[in-house]
Amino acid sequence: xxxxxxxxxxxxxxxxxxxxxxxxxxxxxxxxxxxxxxxxxxxxxxxxxxxxxxxxxxxxxxxxxxxxxxxxxxxxxxxxxxxxxxxxxxxxxxxxxxxxxxxxxxxxxxxxxxxxxxxxxxxxxxxxxxxxxxxxxxxxxxxxxxxxxxxxxxxxxxxxxxxxxxxxxxxxxxxxxxxxxxxxxxxxxxxxxxxxxxxxxxxxxxxxxxxxxxxxxxxxxxxxxxxxxxxxxxxxxxxxxxxxxxxxxxxxxxxxxxxxxxxxxxxxxxxxxxxxxxxxxxxxxxxxxxxxxxxxxxxxxxxxxxxxxxxxxxxxxxxxxxxxxxxxxxxxxxxxxxxxxxxxxxxxxxxxxxxxxx
Amino acid sequence: xxxxxxxxxxxxxxxxxxxxxxxxxxxxxxxxxxxxxxxxxxxxxxxxxxxxxxxxxxxxxxxxxxxxxxxxxxxxxxxxxxxxxxxxxxxxxxxxxxxxxxxxxxxxxxxxxxxxxxxxxxxxxxxxxxxxxxxxxxxxxxxxxxxxxxxxxxxxxxxxxxxxxxxxxxxxxxxxxxxxxxxxxxxxxxxxxxxxxxxxxxxxxxxxxxxxxxxxxxxxxxxxxxxxxxxxxxxxxxxxxxxxxxxxxxxxxxxxxxxxxxxxxxxxxxxxxxxxxxxxxxxxxxxxxxxxxxxxxxxxxxxxxxxxxxxxxxxxxxxxxxxxxxxxxxxxxxxxxxxxxxxxxxxxxxxxxxxxxxxxxxxxxxxxxxxxxxxxxxxxxxxxxxxxxxxxxxxxxxxxxxxxxxxxxxxxxxxxxxxxxxxxxxxxxxxxxxxxxxxxxxx
Numbered sequence: 016x017x018x019x020x021x022x023x024x025x026x027x028x029x030x031x032x033x034x035x036x037x038x039x040x041x042x043x044x045x046x047x048x049x050x051x052x053x054x055x056x057x058x059x060x061x062x063x064x065x066x067x068x069x070x071x072x073x074x075x076x077x078x079x080x081x082x083x084x085x086x087x088x089x090x091x092x093x094x095x096x097x098x099x100x101x102x103x104x105x106x107x108x109x110x111x112x113x114x115x116x117x118x119x120x121x122x123x124x125x126x127x128x129x130x131x132x133x134x135x136x137x138x139x140x141x142x143x144x145x146x147x148x149x150x151x152x153x154x155x156x157x158x159x160x161x162x163x164x165x166x167x168x169x170x171x172x173x174x175x176x177x178x179x180x181x182x183x184x185x186x187x188x189x190x191x192x193x194x195x196x197x198x199x200x201x202x203x204x205x206x207x208x209x210x211x212x213x214x215x216x217x218x219x220x221x222x223x224x225x226x227x228x229x230x231x232x233x234x235x236x237x238x239x240x241x242x243x244x245x246x247x248x249x250x251x252x253x254x255x256x257x258x259x260x261x262x263x264x265x266x267x268x269x270x271x272x273x274x275x276x277x278x279x280x281x282x283x284x285x286x287x288x289x290x291x292x293x294x295x296x297x298x299x300x301x302x303x304x305x306x307x308x309x310x311x312x313x314x315x316x317x318x319x320x321x322x323x324x325x326x327x328x329x330x331x332x333x334x335x336x337x338x339x340x341x342x343x344x345x346x347x348x349x350x351x352x353x354x355x356x357x358x359x360x361x362x363x364x365x366x367x368x369x370x371x372x373x
Numbered sequence: 374x375x376x377x378x379x380x381x382x383x384x385x386x387x388x389x390x391x392x393x394x395x396x397x398x399x400x401x402x403x404x405x406x407x408x409x410x411x412x413x414x415x416x417x418x419x420x421x422x423x424x425x426x427x428x429x430x431x432x433x434x435x436x437x438x439x440x441x442x443x444x445x446x447x448x449x450x451x452x453x454x455x456x457x458x459x460x461x462x463x464x465x466x467x468x469x470x471x472x473x474x475x476x477x478x479x480x481x482x483x484x485x486x487x488x489x490x491x492x493x494x495x496x497x498x499x500x501x502x503x504x505x506x507x508x509x510x511x512x513x514x515x516x517x518x519x520x521x522x523x524x525x526x527x528x529x530x531x532x533x534x535x536x537x538x539x540x541x542x543x544x545x546x547x548x549x550x551x552x553x554x555x556x557x558x559x560x561x562x563x564x565x566x567x568x569x570x571x572x573x574x575x576x577x578x579x580x581x582x583x584x585x586x587x588x589x590x591x592x593x594x595x596x597x598x599x600x601x602x603x604x605x606x607x608x609x610x611x612x613x614x615x616x617x618x619x620x621x622x623x624x625x626x627x628x629x630x631x632x633x634x635x636x637x638x639x640x641x642x643x644x645x646x647x648x649x650x651x652x653x654x655x656x657x658x659x660x661x662x663x664x665x666x667x668x669x670x671x672x673x674x675x676x677x678x679x680x681x682x683x684x685x686x687x688x689x690x691x692x693x694x695x696x697x698x699x700x701x702x703x704x705x706x707x708x709x710x711x712x713x714x715x716x717x718x719x720x721x722x723x724x725x726x727x728x729x730x731x732x733x734x735x736x737x738x739x740x741x742x743x744x745x746x747x748x749x750x751x752x753x754x755x756x757x758x759x760x761x762x763x764x765x766x767x768x769x770x771x772x773x774x775x776x777x778x779x780x781x782x783x784x785x786x787x788x789x790x791x792x793x794x795x796x797x798x799x800x801x802x803x804x805x806x807x808x809x810x811x812x813x814x815x816x
Contacts, residue, residue: 066465171801174794175504176557177484181802193488273484329452330412
C-alpha cells in the first residue's frame with residue numbers, strides 16, 4: 016500500500032541505476048540515518064551508545080569485510096579476527112610512534128597494513144578453494160594470534176602484554192582513551208561505518224564487484240571472459256582485510272580502550288563468519304542484520320527478565336540467552352536458508368504486491 | 374485492529390527502550406555493589422565457587438547486621454563468562470547505578486577498567502590478580518590489588534624451594550620450571566623469576582601452554598621429563614590446572630615439588646588426578662575449611678536458609694573462601710570509608726579512600742570472626758597491595774592442608790620491579806594523569 020513504486024518514472028539511466036531506485040527506500044534510509052545520527056546520540060544513555068551501538072557498528076563493518084570476501088568472491092576465510100588484530104596492533108604502533116598525527120588517519124591507515132597482510136595470506140587462494148582455503152586462512156589466524164602474544168615489539172614491550180589506548184583528540188575533543196565521551200566515539204564510528212558502507216556498495220556495483228561475483232559464480236568461466244584470477248582474488252583479500260583492519264582498530268581504540276591478544280582469537284573469527292552466514296551471504300544490509308542478531312539480541316534478552324522483575328540468577332539468564340539465541344538462529348535458517356537479507360527481500364516483495372499476492 | 378497493533382508496538386518499544394533511558398535515582402542510605410562473576414563458559418569451574426563465596430558473605434552481612442554500618446547493601450551479579458566483551462558490557466550497565474567499586478575478576482576486564490576508573494570515579498578492586506604494577510598507588514590511585522601480587526607469589530615459591538633444599542645457596546645449579554598459560558596472566562612471574570635466577574644461580578625453564586592447548590599438555594610434560602627440573606611453579610587457570618596436575622602425576626613428577634600460584638589451587642584442580650595428586654602444593658593467602666565463626670555465620674544466616682546457590686558441602690572449599698575474602702575486603706573498604714567520611718551512603722570516591730586506608734588488624738579480624746583466616750591486611754597511599762604473607766597448602770587427597778608457615782614475600786625484590794613497571798605503563802600512555810587525590814592521614 017505505502018510501499019509501491021507505481022508512478023515513479025525513471026527518465027534517465029542514472030535514476031534507473033541508483034542504489035535506491037524506489038522513493039520509499041530513500042526515505043527509509045534517510046530516516047534510519049537520522050535516527051542513528053541524531054535521535055540516538057541525543058536521547059540514548061551511555062549504555063546504549065557504548066555497549067550496544069558502537070560494538071554493533073564495529074561488528075557490522077567487520078562483517079561487511081568478510082562478506083566481500085566470502086559472500087561476493089566466494090572465498091571462505093577464518094582469519095578475519097587475525098586481520099582485525101593486525102589493524103588494531105598497527106594502529107597502536109603507528110599512533111605511539113607518531114603521536115602527533117590524528118588518530119583517525121591512523122585508524123584508516125592501519126586498514127592498509129591489514130590489507131597488505133591479507134594479500135600475503137590470500138596467495139594460497141589462487142590454488143585452493145573451499146574448505147582447503149578455510150584451513151589456509153585458519154593458519155593465518157593462528158600465526159597472527161601467535162605474533163600478538165610472542166612479538167613484544169607489537170605491544171611496546173608492555174609487561175602485561177596488552178595494548179592500551181592513549182588519549183587522542185580531534186579539534187580539542189578527546190576521541191579515544193578514557194576521557195572520550197561515549198557519544199563522541201559513537202559518532203566517529205558511525206561516520207566511518209557509513210562512509211565505508213557507501214564505498215563498499217559502490218565498489219560492488221562497479222567493475223571490481225562484478226569481477227568478484229563472476230569469480231564466485233564460476234572461476235573458469237570468469238577466466239575465459241578475461242578476468243585475471245590472481246589479481247581479482249588478491250584484491251578481494253586486500254579490500255576485505257582493509258575493512259576488517261579498520262574494524263579491529265575501531266574496536267580497540269573506540270570501543271574497548273585496550274586489549275589483549277585473546278580478543279582476536281579464533282572465536283572472534285567464527286562469530287563474524289556466523290554473522291555473515293545468518294545475515295546473508297553477498298548482502299550489505301544482511302551484514303548489519305547478522306551483526307544485530309548475534310550481538311544485540313543477547314543483550315536485549317538479558318535485560319528482559321530484569322525488566323519484568325523476574326528473580327532469575329545472572330547465570331540462569333545467561334543460559335537462557337544461549338538457548339534462545341541458538342534456537343532462533345536455527346529457526347531463521349530453516350525459514351530462510353539464505354539468511355536474514357533474503358527474508359527482508361521477500362518481505363519487501365510481499366509489501367509491493369499487497370494486497371493482491373501472486 | 375491497527376490501533377491495537379500500534380499500542381502493542383508502543384508498549385514493546387517502551388519496554389525495550391526503558392533500560393537504555395537515563396537511570397533513576399538511587400534509594401537513600403544504600404550502597405550498590407556489583408559483582409562481576411562467571412558461572413558460565415570455559416572458566417565456570419573456577420568461577421562458580423568464587424561467585425558463591427562473594428555473594429554469600431555480603432548476603433550474610435545483610436541478614437545478620439542489616440548491611441554495613443547502617444547502610445543497606447544492594448548486591449547484584451553480572452555474568453561476564455570471563456569474556457572481555459561481556460565484562461565491558463557489564464561495566465557499562467552498572468556504571469549508571471553509581472557502584473562504589475568494581476571486581477572485574479578477569480585480567481582482561483581489569484585492563485579495560487584501569488584507565489576508566491579514574492575518569493568515572495569508581496575504584497577497581499582486583500584481589501591478587503590484574504596488573505601487578507597497579508600496586509603503585511602514586512600512579513594508580515584508583516586501582517587496588519591486595520593482598521599480594523604475582524611477583525610476591527613467585528618470590529615465595531623460590532623461598533619455599535630454598536627452604537626445602539636447605540638454604541638459598543643450595544639453589545645454585547638447580548633447575549626451576551615455570552609451567553604457565555601463554556597469556557599476559559601466565560607470563561607475569563617471568564621477569565621476577567629471571568631476576569632471582571640471576572641472583573641465586575638457578576636455571577629457569579619456561580613451559581608455555583597456549584590457551585587453545587590447555588587440555589592437551591602431554592608433549593609439554595614430555596619436555597619436562599627430559600629436562601628434569603627440580604621444582605615447578607604452575608601459573609595456570611581454568612581447565613589448564615587439573616590437566617597439568619594429571620600430567621605431572623602421569624610422568625611421576627614428585628608432587629610436593631609442584632607448586633601452584635593461588636589461582637591453581639582449586640579443590641577441583643587437584644581432585645581429578647586422584648591419589649596421584651597427593652602432595653601437590655599451592656600458594657594461598659587465606660585458610661581453607663569452615664572452622665571460623667565467619668563461615669559458620671554464613672552457613673547459619675545464608676546457606677542453611679536456602680538463600681545461596683552453593684552446594685552445602687562446598688562451603689569452605691579453597692575458592693569459595695577466596696570469594697569470601699574478596700567480599701571481606703569490599704565490606705571493610707566500605708566500613709573504613711564510612712569511618713573516614715562519617716556518612717552512611719558512601720560513594721566511589723569515599724570507598725577509594727577506604728581502600729587506601731584499609732587496616733584489617735588482628736583485633737579487627739577477631740571482631741569479624743576470622744582470626745587466622747587471612748593474615749592482617751594493610752594498604753597505604755603509595756602501596757595499594759601491601760605484599761602480605763602467603764603460605765603453602767598441600768593437597769592430601771581429600772582437601773587442602775597447611776604445609777608451611779605464613780611466609781613474607783621478598784618485598785625488596787618485588788617493589789623496584791613494580792615501580793619500574795608502573796612507570797613504564799604511565800610512560801607508554803602519554804598523558805597518563807598525575808595523582809591529584811590527596812592522601813588521608815592513616816588512623
